[in-house]
Amino acid sequence: MLAVQLAGLLDGDPEGTGEALALVDGFDDALVHGLARLSEERAEAPAALAGAFSATPIGDRLAEAAAKVASGSITEEHLTALAGGRAALFGAVHDALLADLDAALGRERAPWYPAPRSEQDTAANLLGGARSWLRELAITGWRGVDHDLVSAVDQITEGLTVVPGLRRLAVLLDGFAAELRASCPVGTMEHLPVRRWADLWTRALLLAQDGVLPGEPRPVATVSGRLLILGVDVHEHGTAVQFQVHAVLEPADGGQARLVRTSVTAAKVDTIVGPALWKLAHDHKVLLAALAGHLSLEVTDLPLLDGGDVIWHDDRASLGKPADPFTTARLHLAGVLAPAVPPLERVPVRIAEPVLIEGYEVTGDGSFDLGGSVLAVDTARLPGCGPLTPKLVAGSSACVGLVRWDGGCWLLQPLAVQAKVKRETVAVGTGDWAQGPTDPKVVKAEARSGDAVAVLRERAGRLLRQ
Amino acid sequence: MNDRSPDGEAVWAHRSRLRVIPPVQPRKLAKVPFVELADGRLQGVVSSGSDISRVYVSSIAAGTHNYNCSTNNNRPCGGLYGSPCKHLQALTAEAVLQYGLDRVATYLRVEVPEGADLIACLSGGHEPAPAAMVFSRFLRHLAYLEVPATTVPIPEMHWFPSEGAVH
Numbered sequence: 365m366l367a368v369q370l371a372g373l374l375d376g377d378p379e380g381t382g383e384a385l386a387l388v389d390g391f392d393d394a395l396v397h398g399l400a401r402l403s404e405e406r407a408e409a410p411a412a413l414a415g416a417f418s419a420t421p422i423g424d425r426l427a428e429a430a431a432k433v434a435s436g437s438i439t440e441e442h443l444t445a446l447a448g449g450r451a452a453l454f455g456a457v458h459d460a461l462l463a464d465l466d467a468a469l470g471r472e473r474a475p476w477y478p479a480p481r482s483e484q485d486t487a488a489n490l491l492g493g494a495r496s497w498l499r500e501l502a503i504t505g506w507r508g509v510d511h512d513l514v515s516a517v518d519q520i521t522e523g524l525t526v527v528p529g530l531r532r533l534a535v536l537l538d539g540f541a542a543e544l545r546a547s548c549p550v551g552t553m554e555h556l557p558v559r560r561w562a563d564l565w566t567r568a569l570l571l572a573q574d575g576v577l578p579g580e581p582r583p584v585a586t587v588s589g590r591l592l593i594l595g596v597d598v599h600e601h602g603t604a605v606q607f608q609v610h611a612v613l614e615p616a617d618g619g620q621a622r623l624v625r626t627s628v629t630a631a632k633v634d635t636i637v638g639p640a641l642w643k644l645a646h647d648h649k650v651l652l653a654a655l656a657g658h659l660s661l662e663v664t665d666l667p668l669l670d671g672g673d674v675i676w677h678d679d680r681a682s683l684g685k686p687a688d689p690f691t692t693a694r695l696h697l698a699g700v701l702a703p704a705v706p707p708l709e710r711v712p713v714r715i716a717e718p719v720l721i722e723g724y725e726v727t728g729d730g731s732f733d734l735g736g737s738v739l740a741v742d743t744a745r746l747p748g749c750g751p752l753t754p755k756l757v758a759g760s761s762a763c764v765g766l767v768r769w770d771g772g773c774w775l776l777q778p779l780a781v782q783a784k785v786k787r788e789t790v791a792v793g794t795g796d797w798a799q800g801p802t803d804p805k806v807v808k809a810e811a812r813s814g815d816a817v818a819v820l821r822e823r824a825g826r827l828l829r830q
Numbered sequence: 831m832n833d834r835s836p837d838g839e840a841v842w843a844h845r846s847r848l849r850v851i852p853p854v855q856p857r858k859l860a861k862v863p864f865v866e867l868a869d870g871r872l873q874g875v876v877s878s879g880s881d882i883s884r885v886y887v888s889s890i891a892a893g894t895h896n897y898n899c900s901t902n903n904n905r906p907c908g909g910l911y912g913s914p915c916k917h918l919q920a921l922t923a924e925a926v927l928q929y930g931l932d933r934v935a936t937y938l939r940v941e942v943p944e945g946a947d948l949i950a951c952l953s954g955g956h957e958p959a960p961a962a963m964v965f966s967r968f969l970r971h972l973a974y975l976e977v978p979a980t981t982v983p984i985p986e987m988h989w990f991p992s993e994g995a996v997h
């Protein structure tokens with residue numbers, strides 16, 4: 365990312381973003397206090413949200429839903445309509461932001477093609493249970509949430525977790541409920557994550573509609589070629605961790621190089637943290653070896669989804685030559701084809717666009733100053749399972765990272781940095797410890813706390829099969 | 831930028847990517863495999879020192895600080911002689927390791943003077959509490975270890991950034 369590109373990106377928000385976000389904020393505020401207790405002032409929020417769609421085909425449905433909710437008749441159908449409206453507004457904000465980012469980077473993005481339809485799932489009772497819990501939440505409002513309300517979702521997530529096609533909803537509800545539980549009684553909480561919880565509620569309600577989640581992933585193609593890793597983005601809550609690898613695929617047939625993501629998600633518990641997390645992905649040895657060893661991968665016939673996600677199969681990959689993420693970024697990021705974003709994933713939080721940035725000065729608060737344009741660096745989110753630290757980032761000379769947008773600002777999330785360690789310039793990345801930590805201090809600390817995964821698996825083996 | 835800083839109200843209100851629950855610290859799990867702050871109690875499961883197949887369910891209520899310890903079959907712990915048994919002591923010690931003293935003390939609503947032991951500051955007495963629910967939450971906790979990993983992407987995890995590079 366060049367100084368002129370960053371300057372272009374930071375040059376004001378896309379048109380209409382402020383208005384859209386104001387409508388979203390109004391609706392989100394109504395969820396804080398609960399839809400059963402809409403005061404006069406807040407009663408206008410759902411109507412205002414609906415008003416944004418008055419000239420569209422869903423305008424009537426939304427207006428009716430807003431009116432019904434304001435009068436106290438809060439049905440699942442009305443809530444779903446309003447959640448759809450909120451998601452559509454955020455979707456528009458996402459599209460405008462991503463278009464700005466693509467324009468600034470000069471990045472070409474593939475058009476979206478729908479995947480073939482597949483059979484619907486038959487877990488209607490579980491989905492219905494999730495929807496009715498989400499309705500209770502909306503009626504009660506975050507401020508009214510108590511232990512009993514939170515616990516009511518436990519059985520539903522338990523059921524959803526074991527249905528492969530519904531894992532997305534299970535993981536989302538589990539993370540959401542854990543936050544509500546830890547915040548109980550929410551009424552006494554000082555600050556609320558207002559937008560965040562409304563985001564989670566909205567997405568959950570949409571995923572809980574019958575037929576939205578396919579029973580099986582629906583690939584649009586299979587791909588083969590050389591995979592050059594840029595870095596790994598780690599997502600984590602108490603009971604799940606997702607390792608999402610960002611990479612450039614050089615197709616075997618010689619076509620344009622494309623940006624892809626490939627992921628491993630494992631279930632876990634809160635006491636499994638730090639470098640131990642990698643043990644949960646141990647079935648994917650080839651991928652872990654490529655991450656830890658900075659190696660390229662040769663892949664054959666991997667399913668490609670409509671959003672640029674490649675479904676990882678460790679047995680269809682082999683290790684290739686050394687590949688440094690900085691070399692990959694310098695060679696490919698300027699002319700790479702970025703994937704389309706599927707309709708249901710159009711939300712600003714999903715924007716995570718790989719860039720290479722160098723030649724910056726690090727400011728006092730850790731931001732990167734690139735020729736006078738300042739990009740905030742999200743060093744609070746460096747994963748504990750890797751060696752990247754705020755200090756390494758602050759002392760770096762080049763960085764491969766993800767450009768994100770949150771809370772009204774563009775941010776850089778580092779995946780790898782080039783920095784001087786003992787007078788030698790080295791590349792340090794978030795995936796370097798995929799086969800175990802290499803820092804003796806961390807190895808020692810790990811040994812002190814013991815093997816959490818092994819201890820818990822042993823207990824599970826004994827107690828769950830009695 | 832710290833999400834949990836006192837001036838974080840604007841950050842909290844308008845950010846989508848937050849870690850609302852602070853990550854816990856790693857600790858040895860063999861003796862006390864399960865600890866949680868939930869349902870108004872510090873509660874957990876403590877291994878029996880003598881019998882590998884037996885566990886104790888121990889809990890301390892927030893506010894009253896009344897405590898209980900029994901086997902998972904509701905047989906009272908023999909170590910409760912008018913004061914917390916060794917299982918309750920292990921439970922609080924491990925909870926402090928896992929969550930930090932501040933978080934545990936705040937949850938239980940107890941003042942712990944500098945340098946003091948948390949359990950010595952509790953004023954409650956023995957009060958029977960059902961062990962079955964805590965034990966079933968422990969089993970549910972363990973069941974996560976048996977859920978297979980998946981390579982199908984979960985876009986919703988973008989809302990849950992990892993954090994905690996502390997080394």
Ligand SMILES: [Zn+2]
Pocket residue numbers: 886888899900907908909910915916917918
């Ligand atoms: Zn005891």
